[in-house]
Amino acid sequence: MICKGCYADKQLVKAHIIPESFFRNLRADEKTLLLISNRAGVHKKKAPIGVYDKTILCRECEDRFEHIDDYAAKVLVNNDGIEKIRRNGEVAAYRLNEVDTDLIKLFVISLLWRASISRQDFYKKVNLGPLEQKAKDLVWQGSTGNMHDFSFVFAKFDDTEKISKVILEPHSERWFGRRYYRFYIASYVLYVKVDSQSTPEIWERLIPSDNTLFLLSRGKLEDSKEYPVLVDAVKAGSKHN
Numbered sequence: 001m002i003c004k005g006c007y008a009d010k011q012l013v014k015a016h017i018i019p020e021s022f023f024r025n026l027r028a029d030e031k032t033l034l035l036i037s038n039r040a041g042v043h044k045k046k047a048p049i050g051v052y053d054k055t056i057l058c059r060e061c062e063d064r065f066e067h068i069d070d071y072a073a074k075v076l077v078n079n080d081g082i083e084k085i086r087r088n089g090e091v092a093a094y095r096l097n098e099v100d101t102d103l104i105k106l107f108v109i110s111l112l113w114r115a116s117i118s119r120q121d122f123y124k125k126v127n128l129g130p131l132e133q134k135a136k137d138l139v140w141q142g143s144t145g146n147m148h149d150f151s152f153v154f155a156k157f158d159d160t161e162k163i164s165k166v167i168l169e170p171h172s173e174r175w176f177g178r179r180y181y182r183f184y185i186a187s188y189v190l191y192v193k194v195d196s197q198s199t200p201e202i203w204e205r206l207i208p209s210d211n212t213l214f215l216l217s218r219g220k221l222e223d224s225k226e227y228p229v230l231v232d233a234v235k236a237g238s239k240h241n
C-alpha cells in the first residue's frame, strides 16, 4: 500500500493518531477506551488503546513521530511542576515552565495531520483540505511555521482519572469567525486553528513566545457540558461487560 508520508509502496504499520502514551494511565485491565461520537446514529464503541490506522504510514514514517509524541506525553501527561493560576480563589489557568513549546506545536500539527489522513471513522470529521499538505510539510521539515499557522490553545480539566478512559470524537467548530478543530486528549481539550486567517486577538495572547505553556482551565469534569455524555456512555458500555 502507498504510505502517505513517503508515498512509497510499502508495508504499512499500526499508526496511532493520538499516541498510545497518552493512555498509559489506564489500568492494566482497562486496555480499551470508550470512543464517543456525537453524530446521530453512531454508537459508542470500545477500541484497544486508542485508535490506530493501518492504512496510512510505513514504519520509517511512523517513527518520525516517536520523539514528538514522547515529548508531548512527558509534558502533558506527566505534567510535573504544573502551576495553578488562581483568580478570586478559583483555578483559572495552568502554567507549565521550561517547555519546548515548538516541539509541542509540532505535536499539535502532527496530530492534526494524522487525523486528517486517517480513514478511521473516529476521525471522519477531521479534514484539513488545502491545509493538509501544509501541515505535512511543516512536520516533515520539523518547522512550526509562523505564529498564526495552526495556532492552538489547550484547556485542562481538573481531574485526570475519569476522562482518561473515554475520548470524544474530534470535530470542527468556529471561534471568532475562524475554523478550529477540537480534540479531546487525556485530560485536555485542544483547540487548533485550521484557517488561513490570523489568530483571534483574545487567543493570540496564549501563543507561546518562550518556554512557558499556558493552559486554560475547563474546571471540574463533573461541571462540564461533556460530563453527562461521558457518564451515559460509560454506563451503557459497562452493561456489555
Ligand SMILES: [Zn+2]
Pocket (backbone or CB within 6 Å): 003, 004, 005, 006, 007, 008, 057, 058, 059, 060, 061, 062
Ligand atoms: Zn513512509
